[in-house]
Amino acid sequence: DQQVKQNSPSLSVQEGRISILNCDYTNSMFDYFLWYKKYPAEGPTFLISISSIKDKNEDGRFTVFLNKSAKHLSLHIVPSQPGDSAVYFCAAIFDAGNMLTFGGGTRLMVKP
Amino acid sequence: EPEVTQTPSHQVTQMGQEVILRCVPISNHLYFYWYRQILGQKVEFLVSFYNNEISEKSEIFDDQFSVERPDGSNFTLKIRSTKLEDSAMYFCASRTGGVYGYTFGSGTRLTVV
Numbered sequence: 001d002q003q004v005k006q007n008s009p010s011l012s013v014q015e016g017r018i019s020i021l022n023c024d025y026t027n028s029m030f031d032y033f034l035w036y037k038k039y040p041a042e043g044p045t046f047l048i049s050i051s052s053i054k055d056k057n058e059d060g061r062f063t064v065f066l067n068k069s070a071k072h073l074s075l076h077i078v079p080s081q082p083g084d085s086a087v088y089f090c091a092a093i094f095d096a097g098n099m100l101t102f103g104g105g106t107r108l109m110v111k112p
Numbered sequence: 113e114p115e116v117t118q119t120p121s122h123q124v125t126q127m128g129q130e131v132i133l134r135c136v137p138i139s140n141h142l143y144f145y146w147y148r149q150i151l152g153q154k155v156e157f158l159v160s161f162y163n164n165e166i167s168e169k170s171e172i173f174d175d176q177f178s179v180e181r182p183d184g185s186n187f188t189l190k191i192r193s194t195k196l197e198d199s200a201m202y203f204c205a206s207r208t209g210g211v212y213g214y215t216f217g218s219g220t221r222l223t224v225v
Binding site: 043101 | 154
C-alpha cells in the first residue's frame with residue numbers, strides 16, 4: 001500500500017539552478033507533510049514541513065508547495081548547492097498518529 | 113545539538129541468532145520509534161513506544177521482535193531469531209509531543225548471514 005510515492009528515483013541539477021523534487025500521496029487524511037534529507041551512513045534529517053491547511057511554506061532556500069486537490073507536494077531548492085546532494089524523502093503523518101509514512105526517496109545530485 | 117545515538121553502527125549475525133540493537137534517545141523526548149530500510153527500499157515504520165508500552169506497531173513487527181526501555185535512557189530492539197530478510201538499516205527515532213520534533217539516529221546496519 002504505497003500511500004506516499006516519489007516517482008523520480010534520481011535528479012541531476014547544475015549548481016545555482018532550481019531543484020524540484022516531487023511527491024504524491026493517496027490518503028487525504030494526512031495532516032502534515034515533511035521532507036527529510038539523508039546522507040549515506042546517516043539517519044534522515046528533518047528539512048522542512050507543511051501543514052495540510054497551508055499551500056506553501058518557505059525556509060531559506062527551501063520551499064514546499066502543497067496541492068491538496070492533486071494530492072501532490074513538491075520541494076524547491078533555490079539555488080541548488082553541491083552540499084545539497086543527498087537522498088530526499090517525503091513523509092506524511094496524521095496529527096493524532098505516531099508513525100511517519102515515507103516515500104521511496106529521490107537522489108539529488110548537484111553538479112558544480 | 114542533542115542527538116539520538118545508536119550502537120553498534122554495524123552488526124553481523126548468523127541466521128537464527130538473537131540480536132539486540134541499542135539506542136539512546138534524546139533525554140527529554142517522550143515518544144520512541146524503530147524504523148528500518150531494506151537496501152534500495154523505502155524507510156518503513158516498525159513500532160512506536162510511549163509511556164513504557166507499545167503504542168503502535170506495523171505488520172512487520174511480529175512475534176520475533178520486541179522493544180524495551182530497560183533503564184529510562186536506553187531503548188532497545190530485539191530480534192529473537194534473525195532471518196536473512198531481516199538484513200536492513202535500522203533507525204531509532206525519538207520526539208517530543210509535536211510532529212516536527214522527530215529526530216533520527218544514524219542507524220545500525222544489520223547483516224544476517
